[in-house]
Amino acid sequence: MSAIALGIRAVISQRFTKSRIWDICRRYGCTTFSLLGGMMSGIYNEPPRPDDADNPVEVVISAGTPIAIWEDFEKRFNVKILEWYGAVEGGFAYKPIGQGPIGSFGKPIEGLMEYKIVAEHDNEVPPGVTGELLMRAVNQKPEVEYHGRPEDSEKKTRGGWLRTGDMVHRDEEGWLFFDYRKEGGGLRRQGEFIIPSYVEKVIGEHPDVSEVCVYGIPAASGAPGESDLVAAVAPFEGRSIDPASIFKKALEGLERNAVPSYIQVVEEIPKSASEKYLDRVLRDQFSPEAENVYRLEDYQA
Numbered sequence: 001m002s003a004i005a006l007g008i009r010a011v012i013s014q015r016f017t018k019s020r021i022w023d024i025c026r027r028y029g030c031t032t033f034s035l036l037g038g039m040m041s042g043i044y045n046e047p048p049r050p051d052d053a054d055n056p057v058e059v060v061i062s063a064g065t066p067i068a069i070w071e072d073f074e075k076r077f078n079v080k081i082l083e084w085y086g087a088v089e090g091g092f093a094y095k096p097i098g099q100g101p102i103g104s105f106g107k108p109i110e111g112l113m114e115y116k117i118v119a120e121h122d123n124e125v126p127p128g129v130t131g132e133l134l135m136r137a138v139n140q141k142p143e144v145e146y147h148g149r150p151e152d153s154e155k156k157t158r159g160g161w162l163r164t165g166d167m168v169h170r171d172e173e174g175w176l177f178f179d180y181r182k183e184g185g186g187l188r189r190q191g192e193f194i195i196p197s198y199v200e201k202v203i204g205e206h207p208d209v210s211e212v213c214v215y216g217i218p219a220a221s222g223a224p225g226e227s228d229l230v231a232a233v234a235p236f237e238g239r240s241i242d243p244a245s246i247f248k249k250a251l252e253g254l255e256r257n258a259v260p261s262y263i264q265v266v267e268e269i270p271k272s273a274s275e276k277y278l279d280r281v282l283r284d285q286f287s288p289e290a291e292n293v294y295r296l297e298d299y300q301a
Contacts, residue, residue: 016275018042022055022077034061039275041197042211044069044076045204047236053078059097064178066197067103085176089144090162091115091135093176104175114138115176117168122159125169130179133168134161187216187227194229194258202253203231203260206246210236211269214260215279217286231260232282234268241265243294262286263294 003010011028016039025033035043040062053076061082065073074081084094085105092113095106108115116124117131125131136142142162146153156163165182180187187194196214203212211234216227231250235241243263250259270281287293 016042019046022052022057025055025057029056031056032059032061033057036063036274036276038064038271038277040065040073041069041200041204042275044073044201045210045212047207048076052076055079063105066201068195068198068201070102085178087135087162087164087166089156090137090142091133091164095175100173100175101171104171104177107174107176108135112138116161117170127170127172130167130169132182133164133166133176134159135164136161187214187229188225189216189219189227189229189257192257194227199229199231199250199254199258199260203233203246203250205253206233206249208235208239208241209233209246211277213269213277213279213282215283217283220261228262229258229260230262230264230282230286232264232266232269232279234266244299247294247296247299259296261296262288263296264290265292265294 009028011024011030013024016035017024018039021033021043024030040060055077057077057079059082060073060077060079061084063084063086065081065083070081073079080097082094082097083105084092086092091108093106093108093115095104100106113135114137115133115135117129117133119125119129119131122134141160142157144153144156144162146156167179167182168176169179170176187196194216199214200212203209203214213232215230215232217230219226219228231246233241233246241263243265246263247259264282264286266282266285270278272278288295
């Protein structure tokens with residue numbers, strides 16, 4: 001749409017390729033490309049090349065850049081990241097290049113969008129406190145109609161706000177940060193919240209790991225709201241996964257509480273049409289007794 005509006009050339013691939021993205025950009029002289037956060041992790045996990053920074057790309061437009069790799073990605077590939085946020089039903093925010101803190105998805109456009117962050121009973125929360133993000137266009141009532149689901153439609157816009165289902169917080173200057181989805185929740189382990197992207201960054205730097213998705217399962221301890229961590233990993237073509245070396249890298253690069261309890265080896269991480277990792281599919285496939293699942297406790301002395 002941007003290319004059509006501006007009358008400039010665009011390159012459209014049939015599917016996303018993390019290994020050839022830079023070659024494609026070099027071939028066609030692309031100065032920008034768009035992706036989602038899961039795609040960025042895949043690109044970053046590719047083995048470093050001497051010509052990584054030798055490309056025509058100036059700006060990568062991203063939704064959901066993992067904070068753990070943000071600055072390293074920019075430096076390695078000599079690009080700038082323009083982060084944005086949008087919901088299909090409405091709502092928009094973005095972080096202009098060079099403005100705001102790393103990790104923020106920005107602010108709504110002043111005069112066009114308004115928002116608030118609320119806890120239970122729609123009480124607004126102060127800076128630094130996580131709550132659900134509500135958005136709407138200024139002076140415009142949001143309308144959502146899910147086919148055949150009138151109750152869900154009404155719930156989505158209850159109180160005259162679009163209820164995004166995204167749990168976020170803001171800093172003192174109003175910059176917004178994504179924390180987790182309301183449905184599914186964050187990963188809490190022994191009282192601490194674990195950020196999956198940090199775990200994925202460390203494990204993803206293992207030379208045999210092509211893709212990694214970290215998710216939570218109910219804690220074996222039975223503690224309410226607590227999770228045990230699972231790292232689903234897929235190897236590069238022609239390579240295999242050595243669970244011992246994965247656990248070793250995690251123990252060396254992460255705080256002990258962030259080290260996964262399990263490694264789940266798969267051929268490929270299941271994804272949506274937009275290349276978003278489908279951790280629910282991995283969770284459904286997971287079993288502690290499965291042949292492709294390895295326990296941390298079995299690799300510790």
